[in-house]
Amino acid sequence: MLTRINKNGKDNLWSLALLLPTLIPLVVFWIYPMIKTFHISFTDWNYISPDYNFVELENYKNLITDSFFAKVLKNTLVFTFFTVVPPILLGLYVAALLNKIKAFRHFFVATAFSSWITPTVVVSMVWVSIFDNDSGIINMIIKGIGLEPVKWLGGQTTAMIVVIIVTIWQYVGLAILLLTSSLAKLDPEVEKANALDGGRGLRKLMKITLPAISPILVFLFIFFTLNSLKAYDQIYILTQGGPSGATSTILYYFYVLAFEFYETGPASALAMIFLVICLLISALNFAVSKIMFKK
Amino acid sequence: MSLAKVKTGIRYAMLALISALMVFPFIWMFLISIKPKNEIYSGSILPSAFHFENYLRVFTDTKMLLYLWNSIYVSLIIIAFQIITAIFAAYVFTVMRKKWVQFCFVLILATYMLPSAVTYIPSFILLSKVNLLDTHTGYILSEFISIFAIFFLRQSFMQVPKDVIDAAKLDGAGHLRLIFTVYIPYCKNAIASLVLITFIYSYNNYMWPSLLIKSEENMFVTIGLRRLFMSQAGYGMDFPLAMAACAISLLPMLILLAMASKRIIHSMANLYVNK
Numbered sequence: 001m002l003t004r005i006n007k008n009g010k011d012n013l014w015s016l017a018l019l020l021p022t023l024i025p026l027v028v029f030w031i032y033p034m035i036k037t038f039h040i041s042f043t044d045w046n047y048i049s050p051d052y053n054f055v056e057l058e059n060y061k062n063l064i065t066d067s068f069f070a071k072v073l074k075n076t077l078v079f080t081f082f083t084v085v086p087p088i089l090l091g092l093y094v095a096a097l098l099n100k101i102k103a104f105r106h107f108f109v110a111t112a113f114s115s116w117i118t119p120t121v122v123v124s125m126v127w128v129s130i131f132d133n134d135s136g137i138i139n140m141i142i143k144g145i146g147l148e149p150v151k152w153l154g155g156q157t158t159a160m161i162v163v164i165i166v167t168i169w170q171y172v173g174l175a176i177l178l179l180t181s182s183l184a185k186l187d188p189e190v191e192k193a194n195a196l197d198g199g200r201g202l203r204k205l206m207k208i209t210l211p212a213i214s215p216i217l218v219f220l221f222i223f224f225t226l227n228s229l230k231a232y233d234q235i236y237i238l239t240q241g242g243p244s245g246a247t248s249t250i251l252y253y254f255y256v257l258a259f260e261f262y263e264t265g266p267a268s269a270l271a272m273i274f275l276v277i278c279l280l281i282s283a284l285n286f287a288v289s290k291i292m293f294k295k
Numbered sequence: 296m297s298l299a300k301v302k303t304g305i306r307y308a309m310l311a312l313i314s315a316l317m318v319f320p321f322i323w324m325f326l327i328s329i330k331p332k333n334e335i336y337s338g339s340i341l342p343s344a345f346h347f348e349n350y351l352r353v354f355t356d357t358k359m360l361l362y363l364w365n366s367i368y369v370s371l372i373i374i375a376f377q378i379i380t381a382i383f384a385a386y387v388f389t390v391m392r393k394k395w396v397q398f399c400f401v402l403i404l405a406t407y408m409l410p411s412a413v414t415y416i417p418s419f420i421l422l423s424k425v426n427l428l429d430t431h432t433g434y435i436l437s438e439f440i441s442i443f444a445i446f447f448l449r450q451s452f453m454q455v456p457k458d459v460i461d462a463a464k465l466d467g468a469g470h471l472r473l474i475f476t477v478y479i480p481y482c483k484n485a486i487a488s489l490v491l492i493t494f495i496y497s498y499n500n501y502m503w504p505s506l507l508i509k510s511e512e513n514m515f516v517t518i519g520l521r522r523l524f525m526s527q528a529g530y531g532m533d534f535p536l537a538m539a540a541c542a543i544s545l546l547p548m549l550i551l552l553a554m555a556s557k558r559i560i561h562s563m564a565n566l567y568v569n570k
Contacts, residue, residue: 014470015391018383019399025380025439030406033417040416047420094313097306108310110556112317113563117548119499121517122541125524126320129327129534135335137323143338173317174563181564230410233501237521251412251502258416259506271413282408 034275041268048262059269068245069253069270076249078160080228083167088220090168091175098176099183109180116173124237127166128153156246159239163247166234171224182216183209215293222285226278250274328538335534349539358511359540362519367547369431369515370497374490377441381489384440385448386474407442411503419506429509437507438497444489447566451485452478488562491551495559498547516544 041059045052063069094112098105115123130136131152139149152158186209210217232251235241241248241256248256254274258267327335328349330342353359388400418437419428427433455478463477479486501517508514514522523540527533552559 011391012393015387015393015396018387018470019396021380022384022403022440022445023399025436026403026406026442028421029418029437029439030409030414030442031402033414033421034406034409036417037413090313094310097310101303101306101310104310106557106560108314109560110552111314113560114321114552115317117495117499117552117559117563118545119501119517121499121501121521122544123320125520125537125541126324128524129532129538130320130323132532132534135327135534137340140338140340169317169320177560177564226410230412233517236501237524254412255502259419264416268416271416275409275413278410279408 037268037271040264041272043265045264046262047264052265055265059266060273063266063269063273068248071245072248072250072253075160075245075247076229079164079167079231079247079249080225082164083171083228083231084221084224087168087171087175087224088179088217090172091179091220094172094176095179095183098180105180109177112176113173115170116177118170120170120233121237123170124166124234127162127169128238131162153239154243156243159243159247163231163235163238166238167228167231170234171227175220178216178220179213182213186212215289218285218288218292222281225281229274229278229281250277324538324541327534328542330535332533332535346535349535350543352536353540353543356536357523357540358514358519359516359523359543361512362514362516363544363547365431365514366498366516369435370494372435373438373497374493376435376439377444377493378486378489380440381444381448382474382479382486384445385452386470386478388445388449389452390473403442403445407446415503415506422507428507429513431513434504434507437503441493444493447489448482448485451482455481487558488566491555491559491562492566494551495548520544 042054042056043052044055044058094108098108131138133139133149133151133154136152138152142149150158152162229249230251231249232255235247235249235252236255239247241252250270251274254267254270257263257270326340326342329345329347330349331346334342384403387396422428422433422437425433427436459481460473460477463473468476499517500515501521504515505518505521508518511519511522520537520540524532524537527537
């Protein structure tokens, strides 16, 4: 009896000792800051002044009625919508092609995948040069076929299009990698049996292939959605949220409020709204996985 | 020619086209980086001759070497801390069935789902209070643990067969010996993957470090490049210099890919798939 208690106590001590290097930073840099952000979101604190007042829900009310916030939300939705599904479809197409060839497979995956592991800052700088008004290749081609050059990053719609193209280009690399490797893992016996059954082409795709890789499709969908909601690097380099806020998304607006205007209270309220949106998507992910993959 | 051959030909042609689109930005970066500044407006895509002096200018006119050094050494320190803390935590979460341990795990799980941006303002204020803003120490402390690494290692620790562990326990191995002689050797592939991925993530990271690091001698590659890029915005962009700097910034990745491209691709694929 005594030895058991001793062992129990020892195990507790060991667990604590091994967990402390994780728990201390977790509390200092994750849990405390989250609670603090929640707290600040109810104040009018501006980072510099030593004292502040409680303003209750003022920050939230101001945000919700703010027309710029509405614009930012709309931009975020548009950006997320156009950057999630296209790379998955493109990736699926390339993965299907790759699955049918033998030579150069690794080479194709590696070239596609480079886009995903290159820093977004570098990627965005290169694309600024590609879309440059005078020296970029896109306008060179447009001029070459006799059309008027476009001020890509200067127009509200075209700037958003550029940001979306750059993001899709980066995502496609990951989509190709994951979908190729999960298609390669499909059981060839099942495929063969299905082919004998006369299941080919579209029917085979809908009945056999897609259900088999659906966990990866769901994963990519959620992963890209969260990633697009958190997009910042490419927007900062390509457009700085402009022209006139046309490419400002939630996280970019948070950056501007918190670290350019030092409006700490409103920025914290925005961060809390952002947190709720991310939680909703994670919950959706959880629910979808539960329904689709219950065994 | 048979139909099957034509089909294969079309497949290769489509793949070649898509690959060309995927690598085009890298080719464009290289082409611009070897042009003299006035030639980028000439309307011709290929340079008149190879002008590697832009690369020399990156080293003489900018602090790129310093940024590279900062990025690499800080990333290595962060990798060491994140992996060591993750090994210990993953071990406890794998073997200890105690209530409070499981509670800690749920707490970490919950944090993982939240966007890190929510922590930026208080973390920033905290670091400024202890005078660690604009220092590598402050940044390293704020990146001390990786919740993702804990999950990832826990996943692979759970695959260690029970009889291997029991055999070691019969030998009288305590917790530390179990970690170092059973779990780490058994999961060395997973740990190697984690090292690669943590390096890539840390080297590419931009938003949070850019808020902390403001003085030039402390900048990382991504922050330094952005500074180099924006500082010219008013005077007509020096694209050749910027593209040469971008190309140099990709060197560590190129070396990693050349050494272990199969492994990187394999670990990235498993990383996301096995969750």
